[in-house]
Amino acid sequence: MSLRLLLDEQISAKVADQVRASDPSVSIQSLHRWRGGSFLGKDDDLLLVAAAEESLTLVTYDQKTIPTLLVQMALLGQSHGGVLFVDDRTIASNNLGALVKGLLSLWRQCHGWDWTNRVMLLQPGR
Amino acid sequence: MSQVVTLRLPDSAAEAIRQIARREKRSVNEVGVRIVEEWLRQQRFAHIEFRSFQGERHACFKDRLQVWQVIMVARDYGMDVEKTAEHLSLRPEQVQSALNYYEDYPEEIDPVLRENDLGYEQLKERLPSLQLIEVRIDGAP
Numbered sequence: 479m480s481l482r483l484l485l486d487e488q489i490s491a492k493v494a495d496q497v498r499a500s501d502p503s504v505s506i507q508s509l510h511r512w513r514g515g516s517f518l519g520k521d522d523d524l525l526l527v528a529a530a531e532e533s534l535t536l537v538t539y540d541q542k543t544i545p546t547l548l549v550q551m552a553l554l555g556q557s558h559g560g561v562l563f564v565d566d567r568t569i570a571s572n573n574l575g576a577l578v579k580g581l582l583s584l585w586r587q588c589h590g591w592d593w594t595n596r597v598m599l600l601q602p603g604r
Numbered sequence: 605m606s607q608v609v610t611l612r613l614p615d616s617a618a619e620a621i622r623q624i625a626r627r628e629k630r631s632v633n634e635v636g637v638r639i640v641e642e643w644l645r646q647q648r649f650a651h652i653e654f655r656s657f658q659g660e661r662h663a664c665f666k667d668r669l670q671v672w673q674v675i676m677v678a679r680d681y682g683m684d685v686e687k688t689a690e691h692l693s694l695r696p697e698q699v700q701s702a703l704n705y706y707e708d709y710p711e712e713i714d715p716v717l718r719e720n721d722l723g724y725e726q727l728k729e730r731l732p733s734l735q736l737i738e739v740r741i742d743g744a745p
Binding site: 487488490491510518519521522539540541542543545546547548549562563565566567569570571572573576577579580581583584587588595596597598599600601602603 | 657658664665666667668669672673676677680681687690691692693716719720721722723724727730731733734735736737738739740741742
């Protein structure tokens, strides 16, 4: 299944809009609007399971909660649709332009990959 | 500092607290203190509630994200309420409530923010399958 991105709650919904405006072929949604925003504030384990049902890869700044959930899912033999971590120290959460460009760059490199159970950290290049 | 305060609870409330204590493997005292403390904070800070995440209690917005995540974004906006609210699709008064909470309880939020600053090496220790993907953020193809 090719890359389909779902932006976590702490990422501005504008990022999805700007990525799509730059390249309409990118599959990207914001949690603020996905399923009518019904997963805002929901537990992340429910979110990961629901995202996996639609083969969505979660893009998140949450390095505190998500890693533990991924370990638990692996122990239970549960699959997820992939997780892409972003580090606030390398791309600040308010630097929407950098995140948009980073996601476009990511898309160009690896939108054809199978993202099932893939876990990656976005690293801005020099 | 703390004080001993004796309360007389209805049987049902006392049993409910004992059940929570058994389930969480905590003392009745710990659970009782937490319930009172959280209730008092919820009265002081509009929009704030407490939920459990992986066995830890965290201050959250009602039906929305955890306070530490709001502060993470707010820091990047120089604690600007309006910009943070727009970013997170929250109302300014909700963000202000989070900032007020943080001002009163930095010792609760700051360690969580530090825990979120793992970086590649520490994240890799927790998730051995983690891979780095280098991307351009200067707009070059």
